[in-house]
Amino acid sequence: MNGIPGSSEYSMTRTTCLTGAKMLSSTFLTGALRIFLVGILCLGGFVTLFFMYYKSALDCPPQLPENRSLSKKQPEPDKPIMLLWFWPENRRFDFRDCATFFNIDGCHLTDDRSLYNKADGVLIFHKSIKHDLSNLPPSPRPPFQKWIWYHVESPTNTIRIPGLENLFNLTLSYREDADIPVRWRLTARKGQGEDFVLPKKDKLVCWIVSNKDPATGTGVRYNYYRELAKHIKVELFGRAFATFLKYEDYYSTLSSCKFYLSFENSVHRDYITEKLNGPLAAGTVPVVLGPPRQNYEDFVPGDSFIHVNDFPDAKALSEFLLKLDKDDEAYMRYFQWRIDFSAQQHLVQLSQEFTQAICYACDHIGKHWEYRVVHDIYKWHFG
Numbered sequence: 001m002n003g004i005p006g007s008s009e010y011s012m013t014r015t016t017c018l019t020g021a022k023m024l025s026s027t028f029l030t031g032a033l034r035i036f037l038v039g040i041l042c043l044g045g046f047v048t049l050f051f052m053y054y055k056s057a058l059d060c061p062p063q064l065p066e067n068r069s070l071s072k073k074q075p076e077p078d079k080p081i082m083l084l085w086f087w088p089e090n091r092r093f094d095f096r097d098c099a100t101f102f103n104i105d106g107c108h109l110t111d112d113r114s115l116y117n118k119a120d121g122v123l124i125f126h127k128s129i130k131h132d133l134s135n136l137p138p139s140p141r142p143p144f145q146k147w148i149w150y151h152v153e154s155p156t157n158t159i160r161i162p163g164l165e166n167l168f169n170l171t172l173s174y175r176e177d178a179d180i181p182v183r184w185r186l187t188a189r190k191g192q193g194e195d196f197v198l199p200k201k202d203k204l205v206c207w208i209v210s211n212k213d214p215a216t217g218t219g220v221r222y223n224y225y226r227e228l229a230k231h232i233k234v235e236l237f238g239r240a241f242a243t244f245l246k247y248e249d250y251y252s253t254l255s256s257c258k259f260y261l262s263f264e265n266s267v268h269r270d271y272i273t274e275k276l277n278g279p280l281a282a283g284t285v286p287v288v289l290g291p292p293r294q295n296y297e298d299f300v301p302g303d304s305f306i307h308v309n310d311f312p313d314a315k316a317l318s319e320f321l322l323k324l325d326k327d328d329e330a331y332m333r334y335f336q337w338r339i340d341f342s343a344q345q346h347l348v349q350l351s352q353e354f355t356q357a358i359c360y361a362c363d364h365i366g367k368h369w370e371y372r373v374v375h376d377i378y379k380w381h382f383g
């Protein structure tokens with residue numbers, strides 16, 4: 001982010017040009033020894049010099065300013081400023097990614113705290129706030145400024161930090177009723193749908209899981225998995241099972257499975273994460289565990305996934321999956337939705353984990369100016 005692409009090439013070209021000029025003057029001196037040829041050589045020298053100069057003017061670019069760090073760049077006057085107060089979990093990315101991946105360019109996104117007094121929005125990552133609130137932005141607070149509470153964990157995994165009442169103006173969350181809801185959504189296709197070709201499958205059921213710590217609410221899904229695995233083979237990937245999957249292998253691995261366990265770590269309304277989007281984008285049928293089917297159908301067509309609640313128990317689910325494995329026609333019906341909608345591959349690199357949310361906040365700040373206050377953040381979040 002801080003580098004100037006090609007800066008070393010520029011200085012190399014400069015050196016070459018200077019050496020060339022020195023060589024040229026010595027050529028000129030040698031020529032001066034022959035009085036008879038002085039005139040001609042001079043003329044030749046001038047012509048050469050002219051071309052060298054002309055060429056160097058083209059080849060040697062003007063010196064670039066040394067600091068072109070994006071975050072230190074002076075804000076453009078017509079754009080609202082959004083200040084990222086904490087880098088979530090220190091996962092840094094290039095702010096230009098907002099334009100690249102989301103076509104969002106409506107704010108000046110910065111992590112430069114010296115712009116605090118000018119910032120229209122301040123994005124504050126809940127998990128980074130200290131319990132004594134000592135690392136929150138300072139007072140006084142510009143009256144036009146909006147603080148955004150940024151928290152994308154479910155209530156099960158939320159630590160209550162006291163004293164956050166009447167501080168924030170906006171909420172950013174997975175919740176649909178947040179001011180800035182963040183999730184990966186299907187988009188409608190216009191006109192001709194795709195000719196879907198089912199990716200080659202060599203596995204039946206897969207599960208990538210990085211966390212099986214029961215303290216984070218994962219007990220429900222882990223118990224369900226253990227029950228299921230008694231009746232059907234489940235291929236496991238991810239940190240929790242010591243078979244680490246490289247990011248670049250994420251989509252190809254998902255594609256190679258007929259079914260994927262989209263099991264959320266805890267069960268809450270609207271808490272439907274990229275664990276659902278992944279298989280939809282990869283051409284795999286998600287088997288979901290999370291809020292009720294109806295809540296899933298707020299976001300994706302009802303025939304695009306299998307819900308564990310549709311079956312009395314894990315054994316019945318496994319029988320259904322085994323039956324579908326032998327019935328191509330019934331299996332392919334789970335991809336009908338692709339005629340009218342498409343799923344976009346979400347960003348999977350660790351450094352990109354928070355990119356979407358931060359870009360969405362920038363987009364919001366660039367479009368909304370209304371007065372708003374969130375009185376009791378926890379009543380809303382836990383309610």
Ligand SMILES: *[C@@H]1O[C@H](CO)[C@@H](O)[C@H](O)[C@H]1NC(C)=O
Nearest residue numbers: 002065066067068069071072
């Ligand atoms: C470039 O930026 C760094 C830190 O952002 C600063 O310490 C340094 O003095 C700057 N250099 C110039 C030439 O402005």
Ligand SMILES: *[C@@H]1O[C@H](CO)[C@@H](O)[C@H](O)[C@H]1NC(C)=O
Nearest residue numbers: 144166167168169371372373
């Ligand atoms: C933001 O919220 C604070 C207190 O919660 C309030 O004093 C301030 O006027 C609000 N600002 C805007 C622009 O909504």
